[in-house]
Amino acid sequence: xxxxxxxxxxxxxxPEDSSNWLPESIRSEITANNDPSQWxxxxxxxxxxxxxxxxxxxxxxxxxxxxEDLSESTIYPAALCILRARVHFWRCEYDETIIxxxxxxxxxxxxxxxxxxxxxxxxxxxxxxxxxxxLDHNRSNRDPEDREESxxxxxxxxxxxxxxxxxxxxxxxLTSFERYTPRARLFISVPDFDFIxxxxxxxxxxxxxxxxxxxxxxxxxxxxxSFKDHQYIAFIDENIVLDPNTxxxxxxxxxxxxxxxxxxxxxxxxxxxxxxxVNSEGTTSxxxxxxxxxxxxxxxxxxxxxxxxxxxxxxHRNWINAPPIQQLSxxxxxxxxxxxxxxxxxxxxxxxxxxxxxxxxSQNEMTEVESKWIRDNRGHYIDILGVND
Amino acid sequence: xxxxxxxxxxxxxxxxxxxxxVIAHKLVEAGLQVAFLMLAPIKLDSARxxxxxxxxxxxxxxxxxxxxxxxxxxxQSSDIVIYPEVVFGNPCRASKVVRxxxxxxxKICATQIDFVNELVIAHATHFIPExxxxxxxxxxxxxxxxxxxxxxxxxxxxxxYFDNAKERNVSVLVRKGLRYHATIxxxxxxxxxxxxxxxxxxxxxxxxxxxxxxYDPYTMLSNYAxxxxxxxxxxxxxxxxxxxxxxxxxxxxxxxxxxxACKNMCxxxxxxxxxxxxxxxxxxxxxxxxxxxxxxxxxxSWAGINLG
Numbered sequence: 001x002x003x004x005x006x007x008x009x010x011x012x013x014x015p016e017d018s019s020n021w022l023p024e025s026i027r028s029e030i031t032a033n034n035d036p037s038q039w040x041x042x043x044x045x046x047x048x049x050x051x052x053x054x055x056x057x058x059x060x061x062x063x064x065x066x067x068e069d070l071s072e073s074t075i076y077p078a079a080l081c082i083l084r085a086r087v088h089f090w091r092c093e094y095d096e097t098i099i100x101x102x103x104x105x106x107x108x109x110x111x112x113x114x115x116x117x118x119x120x121x122x123x124x125x126x127x128x129x130x131x132x133x134x135l136d137h138n139r140s141n142r143d144p145e146d147r148e149e150s151x152x153x154x155x156x157x158x159x160x161x162x163x164x165x166x167x168x169x170x171x172x173x174l175t176s177f178e179r180y181t182p183r184a185r186l187f188i189s190v191p192d193f194d195f196i197x198x199x200x201x202x203x204x205x206x207x208x209x210x211x212x213x214x215x216x217x218x219x220x221x222x223x224x225x226s227f228k229d230h231q232y233i234a235f236i237d238e239n240i241v242l243d244p245n246t247x248x249x250x251x252x253x254x255x256x257x258x259x260x261x262x263x264x265x266x267x268x269x270x271x272x273x274x275x276x277x278v279n280s281e282g283t284t285s286x287x288x289x290x291x292x293x294x295x296x297x298x299x300x301x302x303x304x305x306x307x308x309x310x311x312x313x314x315x316h317r318n319w320i321n322a323p324p325i326q327q328l329s330x331x332x333x334x335x336x337x338x339x340x341x342x343x344x345x346x347x348x349x350x351x352x353x354x355x356x357x358x359x360x361x362s363q364n365e366m367t368e369v370e371s372k373w374i375r376d377n378r379g380h381y382i383d384i385l386g387v388n389d
Numbered sequence: 390x391x392x393x394x395x396x397x398x399x400x401x402x403x404x405x406x407x408x409x410x411v412i413a414h415k416l417v418e419a420g421l422q423v424a425f426l427m428l429a430p431i432k433l434d435s436a437r438x439x440x441x442x443x444x445x446x447x448x449x450x451x452x453x454x455x456x457x458x459x460x461x462x463x464x465q466s467s468d469i470v471i472y473p474e475v476v477f478g479n480p481c482r483a484s485k486v487v488r489x490x491x492x493x494x495x496k497i498c499a500t501q502i503d504f505v506n507e508l509v510i511a512h513a514t515h516f517i518p519e520x521x522x523x524x525x526x527x528x529x530x531x532x533x534x535x536x537x538x539x540x541x542x543x544x545x546x547x548x549x550y551f552d553n554a555k556e557r558n559v560s561v562l563v564r565k566g567l568r569y570h571a572t573i574x575x576x577x578x579x580x581x582x583x584x585x586x587x588x589x590x591x592x593x594x595x596x597x598x599x600x601x602x603x604y605d606p607y608t609m610l611s612n613y614a615x616x617x618x619x620x621x622x623x624x625x626x627x628x629x630x631x632x633x634x635x636x637x638x639x640x641x642x643x644x645x646x647x648x649x650a651c652k653n654m655c656x657x658x659x660x661x662x663x664x665x666x667x668x669x670x671x672x673x674x675x676x677x678x679x680x681x682x683x684x685x686x687x688x689x690s691w692a693g694i695n696l697g
Contacts, residue, residue, distance in 0.1 A: 191648055192648055193602070193624045193625070193647070196574045196576075197572075197575060200574075200575045202577075202578055205577040205579050205580075206559070206577055207558055208559070208600050208602075208620075208622065208651065209648065210648055210651040210652050211652065223599075224599065225558075227555075227556065227557055227579070
C-alpha cells in the first residue's frame with residue numbers, strides 16, 4: 001500500500017518497497033542473496049538499510065545522523081545525497097532538498113535513483129511556486145525572530161495542544177503523533193500530575209489545566225503557551241487519532257488559503273471519520289462524514305459539532321477568549337469570531353474518532369446556569385446552537 | 390541555667406533550621422541565656438544516619454549572633470537542651486530535654502525519642518506520631534504532645550519580588566518529595582527546577598513563574614510562591630487526602646493541594662490572607678514562646694523567669 005504525502009494539496013505516492021531507494025549495485029546484490037554474511041560490503045549495505053528504515057519510520061533526526069556517519073566513507077555518495085534529500089524534503093527543508101539533489105547529480109552514477117527522486121519531488125516543489133516562500137519557511141525554522149508575519153504553519157512554528165482527561169486516550173493519541181508526525185511539538189494541559197511523564201520526549205511540554213469550565217481551560221491554556229514562541233496553535237481532541245497525513249494536509253490547506261489571499265483567516269478544522277467508533281446512537285452524523293465538495297471549504301453551521309471534536313488550527317494572534325462556560329464554549333467562540341469578521345474553513349485533513357462522541361457536548365447536559373448565560377449574553381445564537389429559549 | 394538549642398546552623402533553604410533559629414532568638418528576647426550546640430550528620434551504622442553533636446564548631450555555619458558552646462561546657466543537671474526530632478537519643482545526657490518535632494519522627498533519618506521523660510513539642514499536629522495524643526493548646530497535660538508553630542518570615546524579600554513579570558509557565562520544587570512520592574517524573578525542558586538555587590534566587594524565579602509545583606508537601610517555599618504572586622500547587626501525596634495532608638485549614642492558605650483544588654482558588658485573596666497571617670507572625674511567635682517557657686517551668690520544676 002502506498003504511503004501518501006501531501007504538499008500544497010497535491011497527493012503523490014511513495015512506493016513502500018525500500019529497496020528502490022538503494023544504490024543499484026546493492027539492490028542487485030541483496031536481491032540475489034539475502035544472507036548478509038555473503039554481501040561484499042555488508043557494513044555499508046546495512047547502513048543504507050538502517051537509514052531507509054529510519055526514514056520510513058519518520059525518525060528523521062536518526063536518519064540524518066546515520067547519513068552523516070556514513071558520508072565520509074560511502075562509495076555511493078550520490079545515493080546517499082538522494083536519501084538526504086528525502087530527509088530534508090520530509091522536514092520541509094526545500095532549499096536543502098534541492099542542494100542535495102544537485103550534489104547527487106554532480107556525483108553521478110545513480111541516474112535511475114535520481115530520476116525517480118526528481119519525478120517524486122518535482123510536482124511538489126513546483127506547487128510551492130515561489131522560492132521566496134520556501135526561503136521564508138526555512139528562515140522560520142532557523143530563527144524564530146526572523147519569522148515573517150505571512151509564514152504558514154509548519155512544525156517549527158505550530159504548537160499542538162491537548163487537554164486530556166483520560167490517560168489511555170492520551171497515550172493512544174501520543175502514539176499516533178509519534179508515528180505520523182514525530183516533529184510536532186505538543187503542549188499537554190494536564191488535569192492531574194499523574195499525566196506528567198507519560199512521554200519524556202523533549203518535544204512535549206506540560207501545562208496545568210486549572211480552568212473551572214471548558215472555556216476558562218482553553219483561555220488558561222493559551223495564556224500558558226504565551227511563554228513559547230509559536231505563531232500557530234492547534235487544539236487536538238483527545239478522542240481522536242491521526243491519519244498519516246492529517247497534519248501535512250491541514251498545513252497544506254492553511255497555506256492554500258493564505259495563498260488565496262484569505263483575509264481574517266479564523267479556524268481551519270479537520271474532518272473526522274467515526275468509522276472506528278460507535279457513538280451513543282450507534283450512528284455517525286452527516287457532518288462527520290467526508291464530503292465530496294472541494295476542500296478546504298468555508299465553514300457552515302452544520303459543521304459546528306466538529307469544532308471541539310477534531311483538530312483545529314489558528315494563528316494565535318487571532319485568538320479571542322472563549323466564554324467561561326462548559327458546554328458550547330468552543331462553538332460560541334467560533335460564532336463570536338465570525339461575528340467580528342473571521343472566516344473559518346473545513347480542511348480536507350481527516351482524523352479518526354476512536355471514542356464515542358463526548359456526552360458532555362450534549363445539550364441535555366447543559367446546566368441551567370449555562371443556558372441562562374447563553375440567553376443573557378449570546379441570545380442571538382440560541383437558534384444556531386439549538387439552546388432552549 | 391541556660392537553654393541550649395541544638396542546630397545544624399541557619400539555612401534559608403531548611404525550614405527546620407529556621408524554626409530552631411526563631412526559638413533561640415525569641416528566648417533571648419524573653420531575657421533567657423541561650424546558646425547553640427552544633428549538629429552534624431553521623432552514621433549510626435552501615436545503613437542508618439542521623440544528626441548528632443558535631444565534634445567541633447563548624448565555622449562556616451551562619452548562626453546570627455548566638456554563642457556556640459561545646460558539649461563539655463554544658464551543665465547536664467541545670468541546662469535545658471532543645472533537640473530537633475532528628476537527633477538520635479540524648480547525646481548531651483542532659484536531664485532536662487525538650488524535643489521539637491519539626492517533622493514526623495523517622496521521616497528524615499533514624500531517631501530515638503524518650504516520650505516519657507522529654508517535653509515533646511510538635512511544630513504541627515500531623516507530625517505527632519500515630520497513637521499519641523495532642524494536648525490542648527497551651528495547656529500542659531502530662532505526656533500529651535503540645536503543638537507550637539513558630540515561623541520565620543522575611544517580608545522584605547517577598548515585597549521586592551512580587552511585581553516580577555511572568556517569564557515562565559512552571560517552576561518545580563522536589564526537595565523532600567521522594568519521601569512522599571515513589572517516583573518523580575522527568576520534567577519538561579521548559580520547567581525550571583528550583584531545588585539547587587539559593588533562597589533569594591528561588592524567590593526571584595518563583596515570582597517569574599505562573600505556577601510553582603512542589604513535590605515536597607511541606608516546604609515553606611510553597612507559601613512563599615503564593616506570596617510572590619505565583620499559583621502554588623502541591624502535588625498530592627498518593628492516598629493522602631487534603632485533610633490528612635494539613636489538618637489545620639489555616640495552614641493551607643495560599644497552596645492548592647492538586648490541580649483540582651487550584652481550580653477553586655482565588656489567588657489574590659489567598660495572597661492577601663497569607664500576608665495578613667504573616668503580619669501576625671511576630672505576635673504569635675512571642676505568645677508561643679511564652680507558652681514554651683511556661684511548659685518548661687512546669688515540666689522541669691524550674692523557677693524560670695517571670696514574664697508577667
